[in-house]
Amino acid sequence: MTTVSGYARNPRRGRSLLGSALVAAAACASLLALSGLLNPGGWLRAGTLAIVAVAVVTAAVRSVARSRWTPTIVGAIAAALGLLVVYGAPLGRLQVLPDAASVERLGASVRAATELINAAVVPMVAARPVEMLVVAGGMLVFLFVDVLALGLDAPAWSGFVLATMWLPAIGLGYPAPASALGWTALAYVLLLALQAAPQGESTVVMRRAASTVTIAAVLVVATLAAGPVIAAAPGWASLTLPNFGSGPIGPLRLSDDLDLRQSLGRRSGQVVLHYTVSPAGTGDAATPTDGSAAAPGAPEAATARVVGPLRAFTLRDFDGRSWQRTDATDLQDWVPGTLLASDPSVQGTLLDPRSGTLARVDVTIDGLRELRLPVSTFPRTLEIAGPWRYDAERDEVVGDRATDDGTTYAMTVEIPTLTAGDLKAAGGPLPAGLEPYLTVPQTAHAADILALAKQITADTTDPYDRALALQTYFRDMSKFVYDTRVAPARTDDAVWDFLTSRRGYCVQFATSMTIMARSLGIPARLGVGFLPGVPDDKGVYTVTGRLSHTWPELYFPSVGWVRFEPTPAVQSGAPPRWSDPFTSSTAAPSSGQIPDNLGGRITPGASTAATAPGSTVKVDESTNRLPLVVGAGLLLVLAAGGLVLARRRSHSRTALDAERAWNRLRERLGDASIAWSDARTPRQCVELVRARVIELRSVPLSEPADAALMQLANALEELRYAKAPTARAPEELESWIAAVLTDVTSPVSDPSRDASASALRDGS
Numbered sequence: 163m164t165t166v167s168g169y170a171r172n173p174r175r176g177r178s179l180l181g182s183a184l185v186a187a188a189a190c191a192s193l194l195a196l197s198g199l200l201n202p203g204g205w206l207r208a209g210t211l212a213i214v215a216v217a218v219v220t221a222a223v224r225s226v227a228r229s230r231w232t233p234t235i236v237g238a239i240a241a242a243l244g245l246l247v248v249y250g251a252p253l254g255r256l257q258v259l260p261d262a263a264s265v266e267r268l269g270a271s272v273r274a275a276t277e278l279i280n281a282a283v284v285p286m287v288a289a290r291p292v293e294m295l296v297v298a299g300g301m302l303v304f305l306f307v308d309v310l311a312l313g314l315d316a317p318a319w320s321g322f323v324l325a326t327m328w329l330p331a332i333g334l335g336y337p338a339p340a341s342a343l344g345w346t347a348l349a350y351v352l353l354l355a356l357q358a359a360p361q362g363e364s365t366v367v368m369r370r371a372a373s374t375v376t377i378a379a380v381l382v383v384a385t386l387a388a389g390p391v392i393a394a395a396p397g398w399a400s401l402t403l404p405n406f407g408s409g410p411i412g413p414l415r416l417s418d419d420l421d422l423r424q425s426l427g428r429r430s431g432q433v434v435l436h437y438t439v440s441p442a443g444t445g446d447a448a449t450p451t452d453g454s455a456a457a458p459g460a461p462e463a464a465t466a467r468v469v470g471p472l473r474a475f476t477l478r479d480f481d482g483r484s485w486q487r488t489d490a491t492d493l494q495d496w497v498p499g500t501l502l503a504s505d506p507s508v509q510g511t512l513l514d515p516r517s518g519t520l521a522r523v524d525v526t527i528d529g530l531r532e533l534r535l536p537v538s539t540f541p542r543t544l545e546i547a548g549p550w551r552y553d554a555e556r557d558e559v560v561g562d563r564a565t566d567d568g569t570t571y572a573m574t575v576e577i578p579t580l581t582a583g584d585l586k587a588a589g590g591p592l593p594a595g596l597e598p599y600l601t602v603p604q605t606a607h608a609a610d611i612l613a614l615a616k617q618i619t620a621d622t623t624d625p626y627d628r629a630l631a632l633q634t635y636f637r638d639m640s641k642f643v644y645d646t647r648v649a650p651a652r653t654d655d656a657v658w659d660f661l662t663s664r665r666g667y668c669v670q671f672a673t674s675m676t677i678m679a680r681s682l683g684i685p686a687r688l689g690v691g692f693l694p695g696v697p698d699d700k701g702v703y704t705v706t707g708r709l710s711h712t713w714p715e716l717y718f719p720s721v722g723w724v725r726f727e728p729t730p731a732v733q734s735g736a737p738p739r740w741s742d743p744f745t746s747s748t749a750a751p752s753s754g755q756i757p758d759n760l761g762g763r764i765t766p767g768a769s770t771a772a773t774a775p776g777s778t779v780k781v782d783e784s785t786n787r788l789p790l791v792v793g794a795g796l797l798l799v800l801a802a803g804g805l806v807l808a809r810r811r812s813h814s815r816t817a818l819d820a821e822r823a824w825n826r827l828r829e830r831l832g833d834a835s836i837a838w839s840d841a842r843t844p845r846q847c848v849e850l851v852r853a854r855v856i857e858l859r860s861v862p863l864s865e866p867a868d869a870a871l872m873q874l875a876n877a878l879e880e881l882r883y884a885k886a887p888t889a890r891a892p893e894e895l896e897s898w899i900a901a902v903l904t905d906v907t908s909p910v911s912d913p914s915r916d917a918s919a920s921a922l923r924d925g926s
Contacts, residue, residue, distance in 0.1 A: 181353065184349050186304060187345075189303045189324070191348075195330075195343075196327065197339050204288075208297050209293075213300050274291040277646065310323065414707050418690070423484075435536065436702050437525040440522050442464070462739075474690055475690055479601075482603035493560055525572070525573070537559055544571060582630075585625075588721045591719065599686060601680065605653070611657060611661070615679075618840065619631045621839065625682075628684065629679060632679060637883070642730065644733050645665040656670075679716055824878045827899050834906050836855070844879050851863070
C-alpha cells in the first residue's frame with residue numbers, strides 16, 4: 163500500500179518527531195514548578211526557548227542517526243555551547259566561538275547564582291545568573307527525559323526526572339501552581355501512550371492520545387470537585403509533606419572554633435528562632451523611676467534593623483588561623499530589671515528612656531541549641547526562666563542547659579544615640595584587663611599586616627577614624643569580593659592570605675579588621691550571632707541558619723565595645739549608623755527607601771543578599787531580550803551546514819557604575835598630579851581635589867565641575883553603603899567625569915573658568 167502520509171512511509175521518524183515534541187512540552191511545563199519561588203520575568207521564556215532549541219537539534223539528529231545515544235550526546239554539546247555563547251560571553255557583546263575565558267565567566271555566574279539563592283528571600287528576582295541556572299536545568303531535564311523515553315524506550319522512568327523540578331519548592335515549603343503539575347502530567351501521559359502504541363499504527367497513537375486527554379480532563383474535574391470535601395474531612399489538615407529543608411536537618415549550633423582556612427559551605431535554611439520588636443514605652447521595665455517620659459525626638463523607631471544583630475558570644479583568642487574559645491570562670495547572677503552590659507558604668511543600672519530608643523524584643527527559640535543566649539549588642543534587661551547567668555567580660559548570657567524548641571525570653575534593649583562625634587571624642591586610658599584584646603599572632607606576616615594597616619589609616623588622627631578607614635577599605639567592592647570559597651593556604655597567616663587573595667566571607671572580613679585594629683592599638687574582639695531576621699506580614703522576624711554572621715567589636719574608652727561592619731553590603735547590608743558615612747550625606751535615602759532586611763546588588767563574581775519581599779528591583783532590559791539569542795545562537799553553532807546568523811542583537815556596552823566612574827576619574831586626575839590614598843573616604847577625596855586644584859592652578863574648581871565632583875562622590879557613597887542604591891545612567895556618570903576633567907585640564911585663562919572662579923571668590 164502506498165500513501166502520501168509521511169507517518170505511514172516512515173513511522174519511526176513520525177513517532178520520533180512526535181515524541182520529541184511531547185518531551186519538550188513536558189520539560190517546558192515542568193519549569194512552571196519554579197513559579198512560586200521566582201518573581202515573574204524573562205526566565206520562563208529563556209528556559210522554554212532553550213528547551214525548544216535543544217529539542218530541534220536532537221530530533222534532527224535522531225531522524226538520521228542509527229545510534230540511540232548520538233542524539234543525546236549532540237544535544238548535550240548543543241546545550242553546553244549555547245550556555246557558553248549566551249552566558250559566558252563578555253558583557254555587552256556576542257561571542258560566537260567560546261574560549262577558556264567563556265568557561266571561567268560561566269563558572270563565575272554559577273557561583274554568583276548559588277550565593278544569591280542561598281541568601282535570597284522567596285520569591286526572589288531571577289537575575290541573569292539565576293536565569294542561567296533555570297535554562298541549564300530545563301535543558302538537562304529535557305535531555306534525560308529524551309534519552310529515557312526515546313533513546314531507551316523507557317518513558318515511565320522519565321517521570322522521576324520531571325519530578326526533580328518540584329524538589330526546590332517541596333524543600334523550601336512553597337507551593338507550585340497546579341498548572342505546572344497538570345500540563346507536565348498531560349505531556350507525560352501522552353508520552354506513555356505513544357510508547358505503548360504498536361510501530362506504524364499512527365491511528366492507534368492518535369486514538370490513545372485522545373482517550374488519554376479525555377481521562378485526564380475527567381480526573382482534573384473530579385479532583386476540583388472533590389477537593390473541598392476532602393479538605394473538610396477530620397484530620398486532613400494534620401497531614402503534611404515531609405520537610406526536606408534547604409540545608410542540614412536537625413538542631414543547629416554556632417561554631418566557636420572559626421577556622422579562616424575553611425570554606426563556608428552550605429548554610430542551613432532551618433529556622434533557628436523568631437522574634438517581635440515593639441516600642442518599650444509601657445511597663446515597669448521601660449518606665450523610669452522618676453516618672454518622666456522618653457526623650458522627644460528619639461533617633462529611630464524600634465525595629466529589628468535598629469536593634470541590630472543578636473549576638474550569642476564573643477571570641478578573643480586568635481592564633482593566626484582559627485579562633486579558640488575559653489570557658490568563662492566568673493559567671494554571676496543579675497537583678498531582674500537591671501541592665502546587662504559590657505560597660506561597667508552601665509552594668510547593673512536601671513533603664514533610662516532618655517538615653518535613646520527603648521525596644522522590647524520577644525524571642526522564641528526554634529531549631530537553635532546553644533548554651534549562650536542570642537541577645538542584643540546594646541545594653542538590655544533580660545527576662546528568662548531557668549538557670550542562666552551572666553559573663554560580664556564577654557557580655558554573654560550562659561546557661562547550664564542548651565536552648566530548646568519553645569524556649570522564650572524577652573529583652574528591653576536600650577539603644578543609645580551613639581554618633582560618629584561621640585566616638586571621635588571618646589578618649590582616656592584603657593581600663594585594665596584589655597591586654598588580651600590587643601594580642602596579635604606573631605606570624606611571618608605580622609609586620610606586613612601592621613604596615614598595611616598603617617598605610618590604610620595614614621591620614622587619620624584618632625581611633626575612630628582609623629576604625630572607619632579600615633571598614634571603608636574592606637567594604638570597597640572594587641578591592642574585595644564576597645565569596646564563600648576560601649583559596650588554599652599560601653602562608654602561615656590566614657589573615658595575610660585573605661588580604662592578598664581579597665576573596666572571603668564574613669569570618670575573613672571580620673577577623674582581618676579585628677587583627678588590624680589590634681595592631682594599631684585598638685582593643686578588638688569578634689562577635690558571633692545572627693543578622694536581623696526577615697519580617698512577615700504580622701511583624702514576626704524569622705531568623706534562619708543562613709543569617710549566621712560574624713563582625714568585629716572595637717573598644718572605645720568611656721563608650722565601651724562598639725560594633726563595626728567590614729563585610730560588604732551584599733551580605734551584611736548597611737553598616738551601623740555611627741560608622742556609615744552615607745547617613746551624614748544630604749543625599750541619603752529616607753528610612754522608607756531602605757528596607758529593614760538585607761539587600762544588595764549583583765556584581766560579577768560576587769554574591770547577593772536577600773531581597774525584600776515586594777521590593778522593586780530594576781532589571782536591565784537587555785536581559786529580557788537574551789532568550790531570543792538562546793535559540794538563535796544554538797541553531798547557528800550546531801546546525802551542520804546551516805545558515806550563518808546575519809543579524810546581531812544590539813547590546814548596550816558594559817554598564818558604567820559609580821565605582822568604575824570614580825576609578826576612571828581618579829586615574830585621569832592622577833595624570834594631572836592629583837592623587838589620593840585608599841584610606842580616604844569619597845568626601846575627603848573631594849576636599850583634597852579642591853585643595854590640589856587651587857594649589858596647582860591658583861583658581862578653584864568652577865561651579866559645574868565642583869557640583870559634578872560632589873554628585874559623583876554622593877553616588878559612590880550610595881553605591882557602597884546603601885542597601886538599594888539608585889541606578890545611575892552611564893551617560894550621567896560620564897558627564898560628571900567630563901565636567902571635572904575639562905575644568906582641571908582647561909587653560910587657566912579660559913574666560914568661562916575665570917568668570918566662575920571670580921564668582922566663587924566674590925560669593926565667599
